[in-house]
Every structure is written in C-alpha cells, then in structure tokens.
Amino acid sequence: MPRAMRLTWPSPRTSRRCYRRGDVLSLDIDTIEHNLQHQVTGLLAAVQQVVPDMASRPGSAILVTGGGLSLAAENRALAKAANAMGGVAVAAGKAAQRALVHSLAEGLAPKGIRVAEVVVMGGVKGSASVGDRGTVLPEDVAADFWQLYTAAPDAASVSVSRG
Structure with a gap:
C-alpha cells in the first residue's frame, strides 16, 4: 500500500480518537498528532503521489472534504x-488541512x-x-462536490455544504 494510503486510510478507531471530551488543556498530544497525521500529512503525501500524473492532464482537480x-x-x-463536543483536535486538524488546501491551490x-x-x-x-x-444529507455533499468540480477554474475554492 502506498505511504499516502497508509496515512489516510480510515480505521474503526478514527472517530474515537478524534473526539475527546474534557478540558482543552487535558487534551493529549497523541490525539492532536493523530488528527494532523490523517488530515494534513496524509493529504500532502497523497497529493505528492498524484501530482506528476495530474500535471499532464488538463482540467485535473484535487477536491478535499473539509469540516465546519x-x-x-x-x-x-x-x-x-x-470545546463542548471534545472536538478541539478535529478543529485544529481541519484548520491546518484548510490552510494546506489553500496553499496547494496556489502552488x-x-x-x-x-x-x-x-x-x-x-x-x-x-455516516x-x-x-x-x-x-x-450525503446527496447535498455530492452536489457541492459536483458544483465545485464543474465550476470555472478560477471560481472560489471553497464551497459550504448545508447543515
């Protein structure tokens, strides 16, 4: 299995490791590292694997699922x-992922x-x-991905699914 797949492949324990209730200062470093590995490192490793082939294909797109x-x-x-739902690690990971997506878009x-x-x-x-x-609804997310994919190449890079 390519490194990118090993880093991003979901496991049954992923949700359990992502959300940890308690005071933000009691959040363990392993939980933050787990989120960053899956949401940032995995994304970058996957992109690094596919860019050489995609560059030769006009209209290529990398579409990423972000979280609110x-x-x-x-x-x-x-x-x-x-904080209330124990999702601080997820928030940090998704914010870092969002920053990486925008940097990748420019680069x-x-x-x-x-x-x-x-x-x-x-x-x-x-889910x-x-x-x-x-x-x-899953069909709303799918519609947002389709709209984003079919939009003009210079269209805004972020679409927000209804929720």
Missing part, C-alpha cells in the same frame, strides 16, 4: 462547540491543477460517526 470545525479559528461559536495552479475544498457543516446523515443524527 475548520472555521473555529474564525468563529467563536464554533470554537465553543468544538499547483501554475501546473493546471485545481485544488478545492467542500466544507461540510455538520455530521453527514447515515458511521453520526448515523441518523446527521444534519447534512
């Missing part, structure tokens, strides 16, 4: 929610590769992590 907690740095209510544009992110604002209904409690 990535906006916690800009939104006090989301930061409060991240790969000259190669003709578009990098963009769909930020999912809430749990996806029917393993939230089941029927999800507020975002």
